[in-house]
Amino acid sequence: MKGNHWGYGQENGPDVWHKNYPVALGSRQSPIDIPRQVSHDPSLGPIVLDYDHCTSINISNNGHSVVVYFDDTDDRSVIHGGPLENPYRLKQFHFHWGGKGCDGSEHTVAGNSYASELHLVHWNAVKYKSFDHAAAAPDGLAVVGIFLETGDDHRWLHTITDAMYMVKYKGSVTDFKGFNPKCLLPSSLHYWTYLGSLTTPPLHESVTWILLKDPIAVSEKQLGKFRLLQFTGEEEDQRSRMENNFRPPQPLKGRRIRSSN
Template sequence: MKGSTWGYGEENGPSLWHKDYPIAQGSRQSPINIVASDVCFDPSLPPIQLSYDQCTSVNISNNGHSVVVEFDDSDDRSVISGGPLVNPYRLRQFHFHWGEKGCQGSEHTVDGKGFASELHLVHWNAEKYMTFGQAASEPDGLAVLGIFLETGDDHRWLHKITDALYMVKFKGSISDFKGFNPKCLLPSNLHFWTYPGSLTTPPLHESVLWIILEEPIAVSEKQMGKFRMLVFNGEEEDSRSRMENNFRRPQPLKGRKVLASFK
């Protein structure tokens, strides 16, 4: 497995990533299983503040591992603050992880239970670092907001994304996707767990302050089916592999504390 060809198959999947990325066996790897009885309630944790009113999405793409919506992060028009964060972090992109039909596809689990999908809103520490690339390898460089998706009713706003997926079916495809504000994807309750972790995809930098929302949002099986119509491969490639099970399994906690904003 070469570093540029990691993926989720038998020949290049998460169980082999450590060969090219030794940090895969590091001390603050993600995702994790959140064990409710082991979580520490921290009354001093401030609420999460999401200032997304001026959010400007730019494009949607298939990077061969997930579908990604990118944002204009040239200023502080969309930031997350509060919780474990010392200062605001700018929204850079969001993407999803999901499983095959009827199966778990979230990366984090709660008491061993997974969800149909997991949404990751990726933010970076622009007050301390000059670029996203620099922040992505620093211990306090990134803040990722994780939201679980559980199978249920149609999500009234998610269709704006699922209806655009046909434009980015193949790896490397990109399309304009302007004017989408992810505020509409937030659950009503912003209670959260938080812990220090890593990227869940190579290069697996241990640079992420994770904020996982307790309350999931609903997604219909029909909407999830549209994610599974994407493929891992480029349009010109002979083999076509449906994009599903693009998640990493929980990693050892190795002494880390998971804090909660709620009892």
């Protein structure tokens, strides 16, 4: 597993990431299992997602997930409030999911997983000059996690799944303008929060996690479009379907999980 050749298979998956990324065994790794009982922290206010000016740019397949990127050169799409001291700018969102008939969320709740998990990734532009600087700093990133549970078609998710055929292979990218992720939020923004890490290499311990308690719906048909994506490039001989692209829960190691309600 040299360089950037990490993945989700037996030989390059989460069990061996620590060989190239020793922080994988660190003290604030993500994801985690959220216990059934988490005490309410009255100091936590509501989380506010100001996504009124949509700045999505493109959608891509980075060989690990499908990613929608945003113009993060100003504060037109930010989150603030909750556990955050500053506003954080939206950089991208991506998904994790399982194989057919299998759950694929990264975080679990009382040991139970969901069909998929959406991550909205933001960075602290007040303190840091770039996303890369922020990604390596203890308070650099804030990620909002949203669970997807199998049910009815999600009325807005089709905008993303309908574009997936254009980014089927690793390294492909296409324009994806005018998408506002506000439509992917559940009606309630109650959340759990804890200090953690990126769930993919380089696994920087830089993330304030904000996990929304209420899931959104996704249909099996929509999940099927995620599984048509490929971990591999179009020119590669061996095709590898993109599924089970999640890291299992990591030890809590004494960290405190707080609840907004």
